[in-house]
Amino acid sequence: MAISSYPVQFAVDYPERKLNRLTTFFRPLVAIPIAIVLGAVNGGTVQLGAEQRGATFVAAGGLLFFGPLLMIVFRQKYPRWWIDWNRELLRFTNRVGIFLALLDDRYPSTDERQAVALDLPEPDARADLNRWLPLVKWLLALPHYIVLAFLWLAAIVAVLIAWFAILFTGRYPRPLFDFVVGVARWHNRVVAYAWLLLTDAYPPFRLGA
Structure with a gap:
């Protein structure tokens, strides 16, 4: 991963192999199970039954924003386990x-790194x-949004x-790959700054590292 002066670093390994055409073609369907798992830990409420009298399923978790905000403002603390979560x-x-986004054809793991490298700062709220x-x-x-x-x-x-390129050639065109990764990098930096509150360094307006 390229070294950057910005405290949030993001990279995706380019697949130096042919990607699976079959799973690429059906990617939205193939991703449904892991998308359900992600939704379950990202928070939300689902109610089943007429007039909302049926069973209620509440997903736990989601990215923590309001809790860290209150702790930083009033206690100048950011609990380590909240950062880890x-x-x-x-x-x-x-x-x-x-x-x-078809950048990798390996099924997403819930805990293993795989092709994604995302490093976030671990600030001392009082000092940093x-x-x-x-x-x-x-x-x-707002300008970033x-x-x-x-x-x-x-x-x-x-x-x-x-x-289309993967279906015909088995390869993800490298310029398109770098662009999509760059957009995701930009997005992650904004999330870490504005919503996870992990750094006070304003995100740069760039796609690259």
Whole structure:
């Protein structure tokens, strides 16, 4: 993985082999089971039954935002296990994401690194984080949200083109691969800054490391 001065680093290993054409063709269907698992740990509520009188299933977890915000503002603490939870869930989410984006044909693992490398800072809240900045980080990141909206649209087009390329050649075109990974890198940096509150360093406006 390329070395970057920014504290959030993200990379995906380029597959130096032919990708599985069959699972690429049916990727949205193949990904359903792991997407259900991801949804179960990402949070949410599902109610079954007429007029919501049936069974209720509550998914546990999700990325932690409001709890760390309160702890940083009022106690200048970021519990280590909250950092670990957010880091591992974000890594899992990225493994599922790169599978759906056809960047890797290995089925996403819930815990193994596979082709994804995502390194996040482990700050000492008192020494490394401004206690008031978490209140406005989500707003300060607004320019990134706008740029990322267009970048993700372009990434979807790139994935569709790559889908055809893999079906015919078994390879993911390297320029398209680097672009989609770059968009994911940009996205992860914004998430770590504005929502996971792991760094006060403003995310750079770039796709590269």
